[in-house]
Amino acid sequence: MKQIFICILSLLSFLNIPPVSAGNQEKTRKYAYEDTKRLVALVQDAASLIEKKGRDAFKEFSIRGSKWLTDKHYLFVYDAGGTCVFHPVQPDLMGQNLKHFKDMEGKAVIALIVDVGKKPRPDASGWVFYLWEGPHHTYPVRKGSYIRKALAPDGKIYLVGSGLYNMKIEEVFIEENVDKAAELIRRKGKEAAFRELRDHSCPLNVLDSYIEVIDAQGNVIVDPMYPHLKRKRNISLQRDYIGRYLFTEIKNALAHKDRSWIFYIKPNIKSGRPEKHLMYIRKLKMGNEIFYVAANFVPAAPIWMK
């Protein structure tokens, strides 16, 4: 019995390791997945360290095996002008101004990172989604990076970030970006906004989820996967796996409100098993016209359900 108590006490001594520090819990509450939460917490902690130590923090960020640099993740830092000031995995990038760098889809990745620094709040943050070749990849894969603005003691602004390759899409990403797309259409008018949204490199596209715009007749008039088609397909007669009309579901959900989540079922492309898709939609009234701005994705299934 004595040995058991010793074992239990030794195990309990590990309990002072919180997965996400209390200070970061507020920032991570809106995310569903633990890996997203940890990434946000890591970047928040890194920003706090820069705010305290300035560039000296980079030395700590480069210690392999520390919480900042592991086989799974690393931090990168850019200055407010888009020059890479810290990158432990691709040190050749350091010192280069990459503001005009674009990924394979034409997304101006570093310019989007720098945009976070232009936000007024001293602790501004944001997500950037792009294609990047990670340390273990031989070709670029989809990556989502969390960026946080940090004001160093010498007054310089740094943008510190870290990302996850092939990350799971969070509902909050979709909601924020569809709302931004709706705002864009309202602000710039349909022609200019649609042109921007049709572009594959539009920053509002999250990983494999694209912004679509559907008109009141069910015509998909914005579809970044087919940017040159102005009216690719009509979804008014499109049914899901269980026979429900998708467009009717959209119209019903938005009959008395201007935003809603709906779900529809499609067979999984590989296994053929039915799979739930989630769609977030905003209804926009512009003059006499009604537009539905939407994005959809497949939420991750619990690991034990596989």
Place this chain on the structure above:
Amino acid sequence: MPQKPKDLIYGLDDRPPFREILALGIQHIFLMSSTLVLPIVLVTEIGGAFEQVRSVVALTMIACGIGTIVQVFRRPFLGSGFVCPNLCGPNFFLASMQAAWLGGLPLMRGMTVIAGLAEAVFARFVHRLRVLFPPEITGLVVLMVAEGLISLGVSKFLGINFEGEPIQKTTVVIASVTLFIMIGVNIWGKGKLRLYSVLMGFLCGYILSMATGVIPLGRLREALHSPWIALPFLDSPFDLAFRWSLVPVFIIVSITGALKSFGNLIMCEKINDEAWNEPDMPRISNGLTADALCVTVSGLLGGMASDTSASNVALTKASGATSRTIAYMAGGLFILLGFFPKFSGLLSVMPSPVMGAILIYVTSFMVVSGIQIILSSGVDTRKTFVIGIPLIFGLSLDILPSMFWGMPYFLKPLFDSSLTLSTVLAVILHQIFRLGESHQNT
């Protein structure tokens, strides 16, 4: 006449003191609550309101309580007389979800009733299938039932909910402590302390989870805001719908559930009989009828389909208490709690490490029971292949499911569960390898 094993503190017909029955009953209902998360997920998935979630959870609890009590009966055609409680059945989850997507809760209820009736038919014929289920195959069924709990148990133990997430150190530590306590009390606990090994582990796990914030606070808050007493019924009780296209899916899931219950009931027989050597098929048939009744009642009331609980059966072995009075207490408490949303809500908020530890603890008993039953049959060359081949293909389905995605459509139901695949393969191989057996014997 069954021989009461020496390691049982209270056998089937023993009557422990009331306070011990109460404590042991509570221990069982903690375990029966471990899958209450399923109706919560299901109703939330189809966009159900919190009231609906609460109602479906409560109705599932009431049906499971009824099933637990009916199972312990020994009436003609009904009840095995064993402590083999019911819980919300994980194997019904995907089919129920499909029905709920398709036609809401009324269709889920209607199809659950169909599943119950299908199991009732299977139960009436199962005693004629004795030739198909010799001890080595029943042992394999028990083993595969245990295997089906591994992914849930280990993922909860490590605190991983979704692919790619890191292992949660705090969860692992709490789960290890919980598991150590349960094992420690079971191995070194003196006298009747062993009866409460799981309860002690539970309490310790809950306290540590609350102290470290591992318990899901959102759901805990929801539970605490629930009323003390409420009638659980939905606005439209007995509102049932039906769809032909779902019948095959529900029949297959129902038969899989029946096979699982078959394994559980065999384990009950073995736990309660030192001299067990083969299944008592009429008794198992009555046990399956009780299970079928529970599934049907669940559908009629408006809960999610239930299933006999392998973990609770293993708990009877671990605690050394199989007295029928415990099942009456556990079933009665579960029904009662269905009318007390605050308590049922709190029960359904089981912390991940506690669930992980308990599942690993009880699965260990089931794995060993399965192996013991297989070996008790005296393994020869024929049996080696009757067990080995189905085990290999059954496990391969769980390890690499994508290998089987290209199966012809009509064979797909067979490859939906490793339990179904390995059982069907074992039954077929057993019949094939018996060819020439009588000739050799003469």
